[in-house]
Amino acid sequence: MKFENLNENYLKRIFKDEPEWFVSDRLKSLKLFNQAKEDSFRYGSTMKTDVSDIKISDYESKINLVLKNNDSRIIIKDFKKALTEDDELIRKFFMKEIKTRMELLHKAIVQEGLLIYIPKNVKVKEDITIDYEFLTNSFDYLLVIAEENSELNIIERLRSKEIFRSNVVEIYAGRNSKVNFYSIQDMDNNCINFSVKRSFAGKDSECNFYNFDFGSKLNYSDTYSELVEEGSCSKIKGIYFGNEKQHFNLASSTHHKSRNTNSDIFTRGILDDNSNIIYRGLVKIYENAENSNGYQKEDALILSENAKADSIPNLEINNHDVKCSHSSSISHLDKDKLFYLMSRGIDYKECTKIMTEGFLMEVLNKIDKEEIKEEIKQLIKSKIK
Amino acid sequence: MILKTKNLNVSTKDNLDILHNINLNVNEGEVVVIMGPNGSGKSTLANILMGNPNYKIDSGEIIYNNEKINELSPDERARKGIFLSFQYPAEISGVTISNFLRTALSSIKGEKISIISFKKLLRKKMQMLKIDEKFADRYLNEGFSGGEKKKTEILQMFVLEPKLCILDETDSGLDVDSLKIVGEGVNKLKDGKRSFLIITHYNRILDYIKPNRVYVMKKGKVVKEGSSKLAFELEKKGYEDIE
């Protein structure tokens, strides 16, 4: 991965209107980025996400963003504005943990972004929807702070031209709050997309991610869910569909840091043509997290001869008073089932669609929202040739 | 003549010969029965008639309505009116009976069918077969008992109204009551034009349906042909004496 024209002067010039503390943070991050070793994107001896061809020289982002929110109690602000008006919040929550060199870069040149703040006891009935259309390379950020007893659903839809995108989403779920985050990524098949989503769940809160990955030639998505306080829970449900030469690198992890915490990871995906995936799952139980449950399940269905799936499920358990399980499977279209369906007068192509949709149904059924379910079904259908 | 096979030789994809010189006739409106011990090739015959790509025709012909259909895909055969009630129906997760059958019927009729009118039709057929209406929204055969699967096969046959119904051991796995429902159901479908090819090795279903002709298969060959009397003789004596 090559990032050209990136230096202090450039940053100082394009971020000249920002508060000094933040620009100084950017510069620090850039320095660390320049010192850090390249992320390897290697797993074991054979699995690898190839980033060698990536060369970026444009950093100024332009997004067509359409936001829908009908609840005046919610505060939604442009990230730039929040930097001056809510600098305490930003200082407290913005990218406190950095794991990869990509994230260092993100912190240095993050531009477009939103802060969504839900005050105490506010239960939002209507979904907040954010439709992004990326017109240029993008380094975008979303911070969600849900205060005590609040509830909301956020749906983001991602569409784009052929661009490079780096994204970070951070969700802080306060005590007894409930946040559902739906992400429908249907970007152009020539995009490069790096997305890191993190949630931090407070006491008795619930924070769920629903990831739908369809687009990009390289789609890296890391969903990290931390059960910080007692009684919290989280679900990560995912559906992906790769075709052409798409490469997906998807990671889902839950981190139980307190007692009585529950997590459930469930991903199903389809691979067609020459597409391939590296899927990494992790349930980690910390020493003091007794009486916790963590599940993960990952299934891939392969439609073509040249598609490929690699799955790396992991459990790290440091407390014995817990229940954990993991399973993963990779299967091909069952010829006998196909024959059975075709024998009822339905042609091959339609039968493939029926079986593919059927395979994904178990995850689709976990979505309470009918309209999203339909939207995803349509996207699945449009991807099957 | 609705169906005719001429010197049909069939093997598996891995070149294991299974059927040898099969000649059989099913005329319009007839009920023809194939009997024979386990492993004699009955299911293979049913599958090759339906176009299962696990098997290949090495020589010979399948003629259906005066057309050679050797090369037709399973869905093309179904659209021409052939139906197979499977001995071991597949379980299809995530696909409801109702949605699936509506797609199948639309495809066979070549026209879209509204959800409402299809639901009405399906309900009617389910009542005829005494199948609980809740099954309409269950996934096709998933977690069904053997008997439930067989009844669901017959339900599909009722909905799709094929011209040639091939029943592969639909009677095994059915309890007495279900057998009666299925047997009487098949009789209802008999309209003088529709033909049936019924494979059985118990001939229990013959308590309800009178065949026009009986073929006996053994080791991949048709070894005997006779009238309905043959079925009852076999019931008493077994297959040992037949060569």
Ligand SMILES: Nc1ncnc2c1ncn2[C@@H]1O[C@H](COP(=O)(O)OP(=O)(O)O)[C@@H](O)[C@H]1O
């Ligand atoms: N796909 C296959 N691969 C290998 N052997 C097969 C296959 N299908 C059928 N056979 C063999 O062919 C013979 C006939 O099987 P089948 O047609 O199922 O008999 P029946 O239905 O009369 O019990 C059996 O010996 C069976 O093992």
Ligand SMILES: [Mg+2]
């Ligand atoms: Mg059989």
